[in-house]
Amino acid sequence: MKVLRLKYEKNEITKKNKAIEVCFKCSTCSKFCPITQHVKKYNLEDSFITQLFEAEKPEALNDVWMCCACEKCVITCPQDANPTEVFTNLKEKSYQEGLAPSIVYRLVEQLLQESTVYSIKFANMIRKRAGLKEVKKNEKAVKELNVLAEKTGLERKEVN
Amino acid sequence: MMFSYLFFKGCTIPASLPNVEKLALEVLPEIGINLIESDEFTCCPDPIRLKGANQYFWMSTAARNITIAEEKKLNIMTLCNGCENTLAIVNHKLKNNPALKKTVNEALKNIGREFKGTIKTRHFLQVLKEDIGLDHLKKMVKTPLTGLKVAGHPGCHLLMPNEILKFDNPVDPEFYDQYIEALGATPVDYLTKADCCGISLALAGDKEASSRCVKTKLIDMQLSGAQLISTACPSCFNQFDSGQLMASRDYPQLKEKPIPVLYGVELLALAMGRSLEDIGYNLHRVKIPIKIKR
Numbered sequence: 001m002k003v004l005r006l007k008y009e010k011n012e013i014t015k016k017n018k019a020i021e022v023c024f025k026c027s028t029c030s031k032f033c034p035i036t037q038h039v040k041k042y043n044l045e046d047s048f049i050t051q052l053f054e055a056e057k058p059e060a061l062n063d064v065w066m067c068c069a070c071e072k073c074v075i076t077c078p079q080d081a082n083p084t085e086v087f088t089n090l091k092e093k094s095y096q097e098g099l100a101p102s103i104v105y106r107l108v109e110q111l112l113q114e115s116t117v118y119s120i121k122f123a124n125m126i127r128k129r130a131g132l133k134e135v136k137k138n139e140k141a142v143k144e145l146n147v148l149a150e151k152t153g154l155e156r157k158e159v160n
Numbered sequence: 161m162m163f164s165y166l167f168f169k170g171c172t173i174p175a176s177l178p179n180v181e182k183l184a185l186e187v188l189p190e191i192g193i194n195l196i197e198s199d200e201f202t203c204c205p206d207p208i209r210l211k212g213a214n215q216y217f218w219m220s221t222a223a224r225n226i227t228i229a230e231e232k233k234l235n236i237m238t239l240c241n242g243c244e245n246t247l248a249i250v251n252h253k254l255k256n257n258p259a260l261k262k263t264v265n266e267a268l269k270n271i272g273r274e275f276k277g278t279i280k281t282r283h284f285l286q287v288l289k290e291d292i293g294l295d296h297l298k299k300m301v302k303t304p305l306t307g308l309k310v311a312g313h314p315g316c317h318l319l320m321p322n323e324i325l326k327f328d329n330p331v332d333p334e335f336y337d338q339y340i341e342a343l344g345a346t347p348v349d350y351l352t353k354a355d356c357c358g359i360s361l362a363l364a365g366d367k368e369a370s371s372r373c374v375k376t377k378l379i380d381m382q383l384s385g386a387q388l389i390s391t392a393c394p395s396c397f398n399q400f401d402s403g404q405l406m407a408s409r410d411y412p413q414l415k416e417k418p419i420p421v422l423y424g425v426e427l428l429a430l431a432m433g434r435s436l437e438d439i440g441y442n443l444h445r446v447k448i449p450i451k452i453k454r
Contacts, residue, residue: 035369038370038372038373038376039366062364065212066366067360068356069211069245069317070356071321074320075331092213092214095212104209104212104213108210111202111205115203116171117171117205117206117210118176123176127175129443130178136199144271145221145224147271148221148224148267152217152220153216155214
């Protein structure tokens with residue numbers, strides 16, 4: 001069984017996630033992770049979590065966005081290392097560096113244009129079929145979100 | 161006694177499950193939940209992708225949604241596990257961490273808002289558990305779903321972080337089964353009940369993995385004799401509805417024995433005298449006939 005080797009240099013990720021230092025590489029988290037279970041390229045010997053923690057540039061690994069924070073790894077970790085929190089921080093870094101999947105940047109654009117992650121036009125077509133009143137774009141809410149985006153440093157990236 | 165809540169609709173339900181939004185407004189008052197609508201809310205924002213984009217923006221936007229309810233002096237009720245996960249986590253963190261609250265309020269100041277920490281956020285299942293009570297719900301049921309075997313899918317996002325949500329046992333969740341029982345139906349037990357539905361695998365680009373994940377649960381549900389699936393998360397609902405159809409293209413065992421899924425509110429509506437037609441069952445993707453004893 002491959003041993004989970006964590007790069008314990010005080011790099012950015014370990015500085016921000018002190019809990020990783022208590023990880024003693026038991027791989028219990030991998031056994032319960034749905035990504036390792038179902039995604040073909042991963043298995044118990046070479047799990048999603050292992051690959052992320054061992055990578056030179058973990059934020060470049062697109063697969064970190066497969067993590068939906070089901071927190072099975074958090075529930076099962078005997079050391080309370082909270083891998084999910086690490087993945088959220090990795091996602092953030094990958095987003096800032098322009099390495100996140102393009103859908104994420106598109107969702108941000110949609111949100112900052114209509115304050116929803118769905119297209120109001122398409123939603124209204126579906127709503128009409130169900131006999132519901134239309135959703136109207138709230139201009140004030142959109143403006144407020146754009147101010148928040150600026151003040152919190154939310155990066156925007158043009159994608160096709 | 162009526163419990164009043166500001167209705168946080170989120171994104172997935174208004175856009176892809178509008179019949180559930182309509183049903184909630186119609187049926188929940190019949191069991192004592194008074195829903196007040198607002199058009200000021202934005203996306204919660206979602207705890208997986210938008211949280212991953214920028215956590216400061218995520219917290220500030222969630223806090224903005226909370227301030228809307230604080231102004232109206234009402235607690236929030238949502239129908240979506242993801243929305244509750246976001247709102248509960250941010251509400252809890254800001255209430256208990258003064259430095260974090262200060263940082264978020266610095267952002268909110270620019271839009272004339274301030275998070276005060278005066279309200280609670282609840283998923284509709286939490287309202288049932290804490291305000292209404294399942295025993296009381298049972299008494300209000302008009303047409304108990306006797307004999308209907310239902311495989312409950314609790315989902316992931318109402319369970320963790322447990323110290324914040326404090327809703328159910330994350331290792332062996334039981335509340336959803338108790339809810340099914342209160343409506344008169346029979347909850348079935350199956351091995352992979354606490355497993356994730358896997359929809360995020362498809363959203364991240366691996367449709368094959370997503371189908372493999374949902375198929376594992378569906379086969380277990382078939383073996384347990386379930387006639388129906390039920391869940392109170394709209395993403396999980398979509399995974400068991402259109403996701404089941406997609407998975408059945410690769411797995412013939414699923415095609416042979418499809419199992420329809422009903423949203424928590426739809427199941428409640430059936431127990432309150434509505435028909436399959438009333439609940440908008442024809443809008444589902446998996447819509448084989450369901451025998452309901454009346």
